[in-house]
Amino acid sequence: MKITKGVVISEPGSTALEETGSWRTFRPEIRYEKCIRCMICWNYCPEPAIEKKPGEEYPVANQKLIKMPVPVINYQYCKGCGICVNECPTKAIDFVREEK
Amino acid sequence: MNYEDMEFFAPGHRACAGCAAPIIVKWVLKLAGPNTIVVNATGCLEVFSTPYPHSAWRLPWIHVAFENASATASGIEAALKAMGKKEGTNIIVFGGDGGTSDIGIQSLSGMAERGHDVLYVLYDNEAYMNTGIQRSSSTPFGAWTTTSQVGPSKPLGKEEFKKPIADIMAAHKIPYVATANPAFLPDFKAKVQKALSIKGPKFIHTISSCTTGWRHDPSKTIEIMRLATETGIFPLWEIENGDFGHRKITYMPKQRKPVEEYLKPQGRFRHLFSEPEKIKEIQKMVDDWWAQYEHPQ
Numbered sequence: 274m275k276i277t278k279g280v281v282i283s284e285p286g287s288t289a290l291e292e293t294g295s296w297r298t299f300r301p302e303i304r305y306e307k308c309i310r311c312m313i314c315w316n317y318c319p320e321p322a323i324e325k326k327p328g329e330e331y332p333v334a335n336q337k338l339i340k341m342p343v344p345v346i347n348y349q350y351c352k353g354c355g356i357c358v359n360e361c362p363t364k365a366i367d368f369v370r371e372e373k
Numbered sequence: 374m375n376y377e378d379m380e381f382f383a384p385g386h387r388a389c390a391g392c393a394a395p396i397i398v399k400w401v402l403k404l405a406g407p408n409t410i411v412v413n414a415t416g417c418l419e420v421f422s423t424p425y426p427h428s429a430w431r432l433p434w435i436h437v438a439f440e441n442a443s444a445t446a447s448g449i450e451a452a453l454k455a456m457g458k459k460e461g462t463n464i465i466v467f468g469g470d471g472g473t474s475d476i477g478i479q480s481l482s483g484m485a486e487r488g489h490d491v492l493y494v495l496y497d498n499e500a501y502m503n504t505g506i507q508r509s510s511s512t513p514f515g516a517w518t519t520t521s522q523v524g525p526s527k528p529l530g531k532e533e534f535k536k537p538i539a540d541i542m543a544a545h546k547i548p549y550v551a552t553a554n555p556a557f558l559p560d561f562k563a564k565v566q567k568a569l570s571i572k573g574p575k576f577i578h579t580i581s582s583c584t585t586g587w588r589h590d591p592s593k594t595i596e597i598m599r600l601a602t603e604t605g606i607f608p609l610w611e612i613e614n615g616d617f618g619h620r621k622i623t624y625m626p627k628q629r630k631p632v633e634e635y636l637k638p639q640g641r642f643r644h645l646f647s648e649p650e651k652i653k654e655i656q657k658m659v660d661d662w663w664a665q666y667e668h669p670q
Binding site for chain 2: 280281282285286287288289290291292293296297316317318319320321322325347349350352353354355356358359360368
């Protein structure tokens with residue numbers, strides 16, 4: 274990243290060029306076979322590091338849900354706060370220690 | 374048009390893990406949409422959203438000092454009106470509790486009195502968290518901060534009561550004042566949408582947990598904010614046009630939980646558990662407030 278004289282912001286939302294995922298000590302991992310696609314984790318992710326993606330290609334808890342979008346964690350940004358783990362109604366998100 | 378699937382607040386900002394402020398901001402902006410100008414008082418939000426040389430904002434954004442965010446918003450509104458461009462543009466101020474209840478209250482009061490068409494969103498993390506957890510007028514009774522220390526000669530932490538900023542704003546008889554909690558998201562969204570649909574000054578007081586200053590595990594952010602409302606400490610209500618007689622309680626807990634459940638997980642209240650009378654005092658304050666709204670079945 275080139276630093277300019279004075280505050281010149283190259284594009285709106287440019288913090289997205291940065292990586293905050295390195296802050297993490299625990300890593301949330303969604304187990305899609307338990308996920309009911311309620312999007313509560315997406316609602317509450319403070320980064321937001323959880324993205325809404327088309328759900329056809331992910332494992333699904335119930336075939337009725339196959340057309341619904343799924344939450345996908347972007348580990349470039351996830352700081353590992355664990356709000357999603359704590360709020361998930363079906364306990365479908367594991368919280369595992371990051372190993373180097 | 375629905376912008377809920379768009380992110381106007383970019384990831385990569387430097388909020389602490391588990392901070393509630395970005396949750397509040399992202400939802401307000403999702404509901405407001407792209408035709409929005411954001412004014413940001415000094416505070417955590419301003420600092421973490423604009424780490425040099427970046428910005429997390431995908432909307433026009435202006436940072437001003439603690440004391441003049443509302444004055445700046447007033448000016449933007451007046452300028453847009455003068456240019457005939459006001460129609461459909463939302464002007465939203467984000468301020469912390471220091472920039473709202475303490476330092477910014479004069480310009481906020483002026484904005485309300487002059488009747489500018491601005492939505493003011495207070496994210497109340499109950500101390501000056503950005504500078505290192507100093508007490509503010511919004512810090513609750515009994516809480517530890519670095520300037521309301523706890524020790525043998527001063528067992529309580531903060532000895533004064535929290536300033537009722539939302540009531541103060543309602544007393545200005547502005548069209549809409551509400552308290553909102555992101556843990557109750559449908560209620561939160563309804564209030565922001567309602568506020569955006571009304572012309573004139575609007576004020577929304579949101580609770581915003583601070584994992585660093587409240588001393589709790591980052592994953593408990595939403596859980597603790599939910600407890601704040603379920604125990605009755607942070608009631609959810611709205612008042613229109615300063616009509617205190619018709620304060621509408623938007624979430625009525627079936628059975629209010631004891632305040633201990635909210636205080637216990639937070640390190641800033643840890644000392645209170647060796648002073649049980651103080652917890653009773655907090656419970657009594659909460660009960661007294663609710664006495665006028667809870668009717669025996």
